[in-house]
Structure formats: C-alpha cells, structure tokens
Amino acid sequence: MNNSAITLDIVEDVAWLTLARPEKRNAVDPEFAFRLHELAEHCAADQAIRCVVLTGSGKFFCVGGDIDAFSAAGEDAEAAVGALARSFHAGIHRLATMEKPLVTAINGPAAGAGLSLAILGDIALAAASAHFTSAYSAVGLTPDGGASWWLPRLIGMRRAQEMILTNRRIGAEEAAAIGLVTRVVPDDALRTEASTVASALAKGPIRALARCRALLVESATADLSTQLDREAASIAESAGAAEGREGVTAFLAKRPPHFV
Structure with missing residues (x-):
C-alpha cells in the first residue's frame, strides 16, 4: 500500500x-x-x-x-x-x-x-x-x-x-x-x-495495553468513583484473560511471559 x-x-x-x-x-x-x-x-x-x-x-x-x-x-x-x-x-x-x-x-x-x-x-x-x-x-x-x-x-x-x-x-x-x-x-x-x-x-499484552489506553482516556472526564469501578472491571477482565493468566504463571515460574 x-x-x-x-x-x-x-x-x-x-x-x-x-x-x-x-x-x-x-x-x-x-x-x-x-x-x-x-x-x-x-x-x-x-x-x-x-x-x-x-x-x-x-x-x-x-x-x-x-x-x-x-x-x-x-x-x-x-x-x-x-x-x-x-x-x-x-x-x-x-x-x-x-x-x-x-x-x-x-x-x-x-x-x-x-x-x-x-x-x-x-x-x-x-x-x-x-x-x-x-x-x-x-x-x-x-x-x-x-x-x-x-x-x-x-x-x-x-x-x-x-x-x-x-x-x-x-x-x-x-x-x-x-x-x-x-x-x-x-x-x-x-x-x-x-x-x-x-x-x-x-510483544507485550496487547489486550491489556488496550484497556490501559481506554482507562487513561476515560479518566479525563470521569469522577473517582466511576474510574475506580472501571479499573475494577478492567483488572478483573484482564486477570481472567489469556494474557493475565500467562503473566501470572510466568511471574511465579520466574520466566519471561509470552504474550504473542
């Protein structure tokens, strides 16, 4: 192109x-x-x-x-x-x-x-x-x-x-x-x-990075209570996703995570 x-x-x-x-x-x-x-x-x-x-x-x-x-x-x-x-x-x-x-x-x-x-x-x-x-x-x-x-x-x-x-x-x-x-x-x-x-x-956790991007943009117009709720939902979703499971497993195994 x-x-x-x-x-x-x-x-x-x-x-x-x-x-x-x-x-x-x-x-x-x-x-x-x-x-x-x-x-x-x-x-x-x-x-x-x-x-x-x-x-x-x-x-x-x-x-x-x-x-x-x-x-x-x-x-x-x-x-x-x-x-x-x-x-x-x-x-x-x-x-x-x-x-x-x-x-x-x-x-x-x-x-x-x-x-x-x-x-x-x-x-x-x-x-x-x-x-x-x-x-x-x-x-x-x-x-x-x-x-x-x-x-x-x-x-x-x-x-x-x-x-x-x-x-x-x-x-x-x-x-x-x-x-x-x-x-x-x-x-x-x-x-x-x-x-x-x-x-x-x-090479990073792209889905988690996407949630980080969204949280940072949303924070500009959100009150603290709303942002805390968004963060709780986001980290829960991330923990249950493949990237989060791989990240935790890699940390405990003392090896680099493989997110790709």
Missing part, C-alpha cells in the same frame, strides 16, 4: 504509517485525510498488527492543513474545510481508540494538524531537529485534530493557552521537559529507537 499520501509497511507485527507528501511538507489535504482513516481502520482490524508507528518522510513531520487547498476552495471554504476536518478526525479517532498502541516518530517540525498527529502517540519520540507550533491563529483558524483536547491534558491549561493563542514555537528539548512528547532522540537514531519501542510493545 505504497502509492498515496500515506504509505503502509508491515515489519513483522508492527505497521509503519509514513506521511508521504514530502514535496508539500506532508500537509493534510482530502486524499491525506481519507487515507489516514482508511489505514487506521485497516490497522485496527488486522489482528496480525500489534503496534502502529506513525512517522513522516523528508525533513518535516507534518505542517498541518494544505493552505493552497483552503485558498482554492474560495467561497466554498467553510464547506470544504469542514468536510476535510471531519474526514481527518475519523482517522484521528480510530488511531486514538484502536486496541493496540501507537508510537509517533516525529522526524521534523510539526505544526497545526501535524501537531495533533504528533502528540497522538502513546509514546511520542521527537527527533532533536523537531519543533512544535500550533500555527492555527496565525492564519485566522482554530485547532483541529484534537489539539484543544490533548494539549491541556498533556501540558496543562496555561501552556496550552500560550501555544494556541500565541503560536510560540516549542523546541524538542522543551517539548520533552513539559510533557508534550515522551523524549528526544538524535535524528539519525529516530527510526531505530521507534522500531525498538514498537517491537517491545508488540
């Missing part, structure tokens, strides 16, 4: 999604948005895929929406951008809720919708050359891709306000320090590190 705006390569049990419009700095247009949703659904449904890595091609991760396409829409901009955002959001939502972990390997600058994609990873690895900008208000627009939902949860409301309202550029080291990304990796080591992280996750 290597002939469009985003390519898919499967290496063992890890799916690599690569943003493949380097001549446009991997900007989001309708084809890109459709492809993101299509591939997200594929990765979610394919039981042979146990982890997904999202990265970019060229010097940029993703600079956000394709402003040329916005301009070309003219008087129809409201309808065109609305349709693009809804299509893009379908892919974002599927990646965020699929029952397998997501690693983002941020190979360069990320802005606008690219920022939203970059911070979507459960593990977000940033190349040292990467930097992050909201960018929306600089062109009279507002966030999409979940940025206004994720940013306050990752870095706090005050920093989110500054990023979105002033478009201050955040370098890779600062991004790691404030929790925008997981950690910084030398540019030439990014793919190797992403592969190492993804392979380790793929």
